[in-house]
Amino acid sequence: MENTKFKAFLPHFYLVWSDDLLTQKELASFREFIDNQNWLSEEEQEKLLANINISTPPSRPQLNKWKAEIEEGLKNLPEAKDIFDISVWLSDNNPDIIAQEQAFTALETQLGLAGEEAISQFKTLGSSFTSVHHTVSSFDTAKLTQILDGDTADIIKKVKSVISRPEFAYETSTDIDVYRQRVFEWCKILADENLGNMAYPKAYGGGENIEDYFAIMETLSYHDLSLVIKFGVQFGLWGMSVMSLGTEKHYKKYLKDIGSLELPGCFAMTETNHGSNVKGIETTGTYNHNDGTFTINTPHPNAQKEYIGNAAKHGQMATVFAKLIIDGKDYGVNAFVVPLRDKKGKTVKGVTIGDCGHKMGLNGVDNGTIRFDNVVIPKEDMLNRFASVNDAGEFESPIPSDNRRFFTMLGTLVGGRIGIPRSALSASKSGLSIAIKYGDQRRQFGPEGGSEVPILNYRMHQRRLIPLLAKTYAMHFGLQYLTSRFLHRTEAEMQEIEALAAGMKSYVTWSARDILQECREACGGKGYLSENRIDALKNDTEIYTTFEGDNTVLMQLVAKSRLAEFRKSFENLDSMGMLNYVYEQTKIVIMQKNPMATRNTDEAHLLDDTFHKNAFEYREKVILASAAKRLKKLIDGGLDSYDAFNVAQHQMLDVAQAYLDRLMLEQFQQAVNAIEDEGVKTILTKLKQLFALSQIEENKGWYLEEGYMEAVKTKAIRKLVNQLCWEIRTDAVPLVEAFAIPDSCLAAPIAFL
Template identity: 40%
Template structure:
């Protein structure tokens, strides 16, 4: 998996002296003090859009067409039909065909396909996800789980939308636990057919896009049974409707109806009653059944086979990370633009109210989240790079695939959770304007709500990351034989703590009450990396120690011990993901050539890191990683850092490159400035006329003064 860079002895020297030699003010670092408007906008946009910037710009041009936009006045039925018509436009343009083989009109461009797909969120999240169902799930299952015969038989229809399809994996009774699904596919060697059957209602396939109305076929995941042996979950191509839209014999279903969001997608349920499909409808890249019922697979281990098959579908998590980051940028551009125009309360000037963006709390609300959004985007870009390396075949070993799966399981939760948080904060920060449908914040948040539980529930994904952190230290973890690894991790954590000089710096450097010196210590990248790394290492060691104590106990006791530390394991997985994001952010900053742009991005990276440390400050102080003096200085410095970034906030959001047709938000226009200027002109003219009414308080103050 992706791991953090291990500090070496050079880190030790740098960190140990950092508290003594760092400049007293960040301005001393930069040859020129950055000024608003001087950032290299083109370079910053290229960095944010990543390697496939051209693919993203191409799809952004396509969705500038108003016919591709969501109409908020449409009811569910009309919205579904509009999205289907928009999907046909994408099919005609080949917009979502980049990942498919050139033989079928694609470009074998896996990374570019995901990049383009993610930006459909600006047109309508329903369009994006329905496109994902058709080409990212249904078609991709045929591509990645099928063989050449399957590709030639079904990919053309899936790609041109003549065969709309559903991806029938999730069941009512087993969401994230795919291995335990109840649907069966039993081989009948007399007829050389598989019999697809859902034996009880909990096995019904649910929440499936294209299932309620439009789907003509489905890629159905079921337990493959042949000769009385269950070989685990495999995927089958199953026709479900005729050309008139009627269910085929044995197939049934229901419309999920109105949802909390994404109502342009016809989600529904499917069930199967002894539905027969030919033996060749098994997508048999990783497991096959011969005519006589003999099962074979190139992967001997059932567990490894299962995860390999599901691993081919990791692109959903990769794409959601990109789309969620984009939604965060959209919300923040609207909220920050509005805050640069909206005025409220006379704090410094009796004749002009203050800009919202000049209030410290407003800066912390929005700029803090802007920093995290940059971290989201840069880490999502690195995840996309890794995805392309694996799926293009450049780096496609088992280790590479496992690293990709773990990285996706780490980054997808953080980006999707943050999108909901950012959109909600932007809604609140824009008051009643943010609640208006024309500003899209409430609808965008509702549509993205499901992102946190589909393509893998975020909490379950982080548990997978946490287990991987433990297995990185011990291949024995499957048997909970982690005694040795616990001692190893503890030793490594302790050794690393001293080798990076963190403990020494904390204990030996006297802050002498100098708040600025204390704050400067936090600015060193080596300090940030060491603090964020150490809190992961130490917590992993502690959890491993608990598990090692029950390694020889009965299975029930082992399970109970794991369950007792499950919440902490998920928390440490989140912290590990945040460290990965910090590292991605740092690499992106280092790649920038323009000095002023790099300086401002360094401040933004620092804000991201220090907010993480601020949120967990109690742990850092309690464990001796941060002195109490430095802890007291931290919040004040974070406030000043947000204030320093305030003049660049709008530039930093605009760097993402969204055009008015992508934003479609009144709060992202000059409408509020025009209202404020009109009001200011009115009061200025009134004062100039000499006819302005006198405030009662002024009269009372004069009367009091005359009586003295």
């Protein structure tokens, strides 16, 4: 039909659908009207009727489009008296429409749309700046996606294609056996696509590409997180432990079958009694001189391996961490490959496996307990890259120091502390995509006499979600930096990278926990429905703060690393050098703590990269120096260093947090500075500024205590955070769409209103 005729009906369509409910009476009135209009052809009547089909209501974007056209009509008809005046204008004064004034007026009366009262909704709505604020992308979303994906765009595209297949439809059964089997089947599909063995050497069927492996883990995390963890246990922890701790004979014997999932396995490190304290584990691997074998044994129930993924149902072998005992002497923690089940799933003699059962989340992963009752394994199944037993039954290692050997061995497994935060980041992106898209469409309240307003237009709703979106982008670039450092590492850098990975894992997984909670609340009752997936994202990521190391413990590791670097700086300086070092630190203080700086509320200053960088660096350096000074005072006062660290433990977390905040900002700034596309650069600049200012606002108490800022400045920062949220709101949906999460993975009905 003629477009002008159709447009004449837009006010009627919009008003009857705008309350999300077309009643049977309204439907009957419409049908009768359309059927009686002889000036409409049958085809035109069918097209009109298609827009009042209760089973297929118009989408919110379609309603927004209609509303925009109606509002444009009102701008051109300031004296409009009723809906028909708008219909005539929208029809471009179509004579057929003009001739039907009486019929249209009768329809409007039946629908309750007659007179000025009906069009006052649009007029009132148009007068409210809150009401008219809406999504208008200012940048090319595809270009931002390309920047986010970087060099791994091809593998990301492949993984998204695989997990969008029908066979990856989410499992809804509450039977954990059904769920576990489905996750195993998904893993088999991924193995058949050569995604599981991506990090292994090409000589053993792999892709020899650890960067792509990390991208696979992150992309899979847009799907079911049980799949991600099962995948990570099998191909990451189990396979990579063999690759990183073993030698050529182990690669030949195991890697190909691990990569194809012919040999499901486990990573058996954690014990009931010792949790994060790997050095304290009690499982033993005793060397037998008579036949050159090892006996793996669990000395008592609390030394059992606990919470081991893949153990309860599918695992056939495990990398078992145990104390190596030769002739009664303890040679520290080493790794052994130990059988659990035969090919038919029967548990081998001496192995007892328990099932951890139903958990808070990740119920598609079969976590279990393992006990060993003098299980004998061949000598060749000790993973001997860093330590071995020679033919004479003597301990040998290229690393003579027990401590250094232990930490070198664990350092090869740092990849897990990169994969987990990247997975948590994807969960955050999914939660924010659901909440922001819902907020853009969900309407509540509004100006007097006007339509309801998208909840994302409300300042507090923006405050809840948009700073978290900025933080998510900051973490994306921070994790890219960590991954790059790990991929291009030198031996001298490993200790720093291990600490960085520990810190990033804690920072991002804690953030994911908080982001998903806010997303749930921001979606109201809809966020509580399982169909909208935030519950699964929340429950499944809860454990991310615990496994691969408890976050609080890991943050202490970061703090100790920073303190060691601080101490090293002083140890390498003579008295004049130390004087210069102290002067360099105080220069920032002298410059920034003068009254002009502490009270400066100029917007250009508050948005400036240098101001942000200085504020973050100052906080980091002062907290670090303060912690070092306190520890020294405690130790000088007679406390043992262990006790001193315990007394100052809360300061240790502050040291780590300030360091990681600064690092996230630094990487965000560098990433934005490198972008060439102006549209993308402009919006990411706003996000970068919002991240910096919202973090300063979060720590304003500290800055006020230190005299680094005065109240007038922190108030100005609060106001600017509000303004940035308001400005970014129009791009909020495109910013989450740039994550390019497949619709089948996002899957939440409220994200597709």
